[in-house]
Amino acid sequence: MNFAQILREAWNSLTSNKMRSVLTILGIVIGVAAVIAMLAIGSGAQDTILNQISGIGTNLLFIFEGNEMDGTTTTQPLTLQDAQAITELFAAPHVDVVAPVIQSSGVVKYSGESKSTQIFGITPEYQDARNYELLEGEFVNEQNVNGRASVALIGVDVADKLFGQRDNLLGETIHIEGQPFRIIGVLAPKGGGQFGSQDDVILVPMTTAKSRLMNRDQNRVDIIYVKAISADSVPEATSEIEEILRKRHRTDLGENDFTIYSQQDFLSLASSITNIFTVLLGGIAGISLLVGGIGIMNIMLVSVTERTKEIGLRKAIGAKKKDILIQFLTESSLLSFMGGIMGIILGWILSSAIGSVASAQGVILEPQVGLEAIFLATIFSSAVGLFFGIYPANKAANLEPVEALRHE
Amino acid sequence: MSKPVINIKNVTKTYKMGEIEVHALRGISFDVQKGEVISIMGPSGSGKSTLMNIIGCLDHLTTGEYNLDGKDIANLDDDELAQIRNQKVGFVFQNFNLLARSTALSNVELPLRYAGQIENRLQLAEKALTSVGLEDRIHHKPSELSGGQQQRVAIARAIINNPAIILADEPTGNLDSKSGDEIMELLLGLNKKNGTTLIIVTHDPQIASHTRRTIQLFDGLIQERES
Ligand SMILES: Nc1ncnc2c1ncn2[C@@H]1O[C@H](COP(=O)(O)OP(=O)(O)O)[C@@H](O)[C@H]1O
Ligand SMILES: [Mg+2]
Numbered sequence: 001m002n003f004a005q006i007l008r009e010a011w012n013s014l015t016s017n018k019m020r021s022v023l024t025i026l027g028i029v030i031g032v033a034a035v036i037a038m039l040a041i042g043s044g045a046q047d048t049i050l051n052q053i054s055g056i057g058t059n060l061l062f063i064f065e066g067n068e069m070d071g072t073t074t075t076q077p078l079t080l081q082d083a084q085a086i087t088e089l090f091a092a093p094h095v096d097v098v099a100p101v102i103q104s105s106g107v108v109k110y111s112g113e114s115k116s117t118q119i120f121g122i123t124p125e126y127q128d129a130r131n132y133e134l135l136e137g138e139f140v141n142e143q144n145v146n147g148r149a150s151v152a153l154i155g156v157d158v159a160d161k162l163f164g165q166r167d168n169l170l171g172e173t174i175h176i177e178g179q180p181f182r183i184i185g186v187l188a189p190k191g192g193g194q195f196g197s198q199d200d201v202i203l204v205p206m207t208t209a210k211s212r213l214m215n216r217d218q219n220r221v222d223i224i225y226v227k228a229i230s231a232d233s234v235p236e237a238t239s240e241i242e243e244i245l246r247k248r249h250r251t252d253l254g255e256n257d258f259t260i261y262s263q264q265d266f267l268s269l270a271s272s273i274t275n276i277f278t279v280l281l282g283g284i285a286g287i288s289l290l291v292g293g294i295g296i297m298n299i300m301l302v303s304v305t306e307r308t309k310e311i312g313l314r315k316a317i318g319a320k321k322k323d324i325l326i327q328f329l330t331e332s333s334l335l336s337f338m339g340g341i342m343g344i345i346l347g348w349i350l351s352s353a354i355g356s357v358a359s360a361q362g363v364i365l366e367p368q369v370g371l372e373a374i375f376l377a378t379i380f381s382s383a384v385g386l387f388f389g390i391y392p393a394n395k396a397a398n399l400e401p402v403e404a405l406r407h408e
Numbered sequence: 409m410s411k412p413v414i415n416i417k418n419v420t421k422t423y424k425m426g427e428i429e430v431h432a433l434r435g436i437s438f439d440v441q442k443g444e445v446i447s448i449m450g451p452s453g454s455g456k457s458t459l460m461n462i463i464g465c466l467d468h469l470t471t472g473e474y475n476l477d478g479k480d481i482a483n484l485d486d487d488e489l490a491q492i493r494n495q496k497v498g499f500v501f502q503n504f505n506l507l508a509r510s511t512a513l514s515n516v517e518l519p520l521r522y523a524g525q526i527e528n529r530l531q532l533a534e535k536a537l538t539s540v541g542l543e544d545r546i547h548h549k550p551s552e553l554s555g556g557q558q559q560r561v562a563i564a565r566a567i568i569n570n571p572a573i574i575l576a577d578e579p580t581g582n583l584d585s586k587s588g589d590e591i592m593e594l595l596l597g598l599n600k601k602n603g604t605t606l607i608i609v610t611h612d613p614q615i616a617s618h619t620r621r622t623i624q625l626f627d628g629l630i631q632e633r634e635s
Contacts, residue, residue, distance in 0.1 A: 005521060012510075013509070016509050314518070315466075315490060315493075316493060318493050318494020318519050319522050320487045320490045320491070321486060321487060323522060401466045401467070
């Protein structure tokens, strides 16, 4: 028999029991749709996160104390002097701006409203390093730092929560951890949602933070932000910083007792995390596809039993094992293939629906139905049909003709 | 006469049902010449269908020798037997055994498909249906046909590959006497017109009287031979 005939016969057989075929297909549809949607959401989330990381600037470096690679025993904290050393033009010609920071979380209040937020103790360089712009007011300046001024810059998330507005806030007094601070500026929104929002922050002079909000040794800092003179000079800047800090921390022989991350490092870390996340989601969805496959096997076994006599007749008039095998495999593959196609469409609809729900909630998530996901789903669902069809088809092909014909 | 189409020697068939052995055939020998018409009679359970299944290569014999159209059948594998059934044997069953979802035409052309024939299938099937008088029922499904008509479709299917033998196991068993007579007439007519070898299992002595030779089976053995 040629392929077209085989297909037509399989089609006739499946349509002769429509309800059953539709229900069986539904199992595959749901499985494939789940896989497609999960992969789409996974890669959409990955895109969003990577975009946000890209948003922090291609030439930015982050220096943390300690070294995760081998939990060094004698870690020296990063200090203001370290930051100062990095600014030396001769030692670090590729470094543009250096901004040491101390940070902690805290509660901020304004006449009854309160909000828990991220508080940064900063120096004026921070504005340049992080590219902050202001909606109104001015950034923290040298005088503020030197005078331990009780002044604060607030992000728009904080402004929205405490005041319900983003302007005319200059001069208002808020209480951070019970201490009064005067607002000297409102930070322009940087966008970005779920990933450590850059708008849900309060910036205060580092000296003030140290004396009033956070317990830190005199010169200790948590992070040093470094802006390289260009994106291309990030590697040079990194090695210059490394050299300076190694000398200062006297770790000439041992491992670094600090860690320098570039945006690239964050990108690859985040993408490997989101990849795991995507694979996990896809894997869980894959289980439902497996269940769909078992549904096919079940229905094909029923079908073989019901059609035992037909199989006997076909054998009596000359069908070989292979003919019967192909007949049933075609039916099961056709079931799963149709399920696969519909599943792809449903998965597509599902992921864009999730995307719109997410954006209605203010979360930037654009699910991406990739070609390879479609390809994978098609192949995989057909394979499921084939695989789960093999046992029933084989059972049919191996029936003894006489026995089969006697079957009622 | 020339070489026999069917040459059966000391054939036995034993069914094993767990511990119990059922000796359905206990040493059968006979020849059938090309173009002969033979009826097989005997009480229920005497082994008629078993014998037909072995002649039709549907079942393996337990011991003995069987030659069909010059070919030794005893040692063929399943697929080779399938090919012989397809090429050399035409079956007509008591309960017609048509595919319910397919039209008369598709039912009749099915053996050609399994034969791997691509061309002319539909024309040949149409011709076969015409020769059994069903030219105006070609696109009917079995459920839209009477019992006699369904059996005609089955006969058309049996002759489509020009088989060496046609085996009819109680072909009129499910039919009223008028349709039964017509079916018998049709089968005997095929023999007369094309010289097809015909073996018919029947309970009806009247039908048996149409055939020149009758094999009487009793308890798995041939009881007597009439010529
Ligand atoms: N598949 C089988 N398994 C076990 N016993 C069988 C089988 N087929 C037939 N028999 C037995 O073989 C004997 C002959 O059966 P059968 O050839 O069908 O008789 P008939 O067609 O003459 O009525 C009976 O006793 C029957 O029970
Ligand atoms: Mg019988």
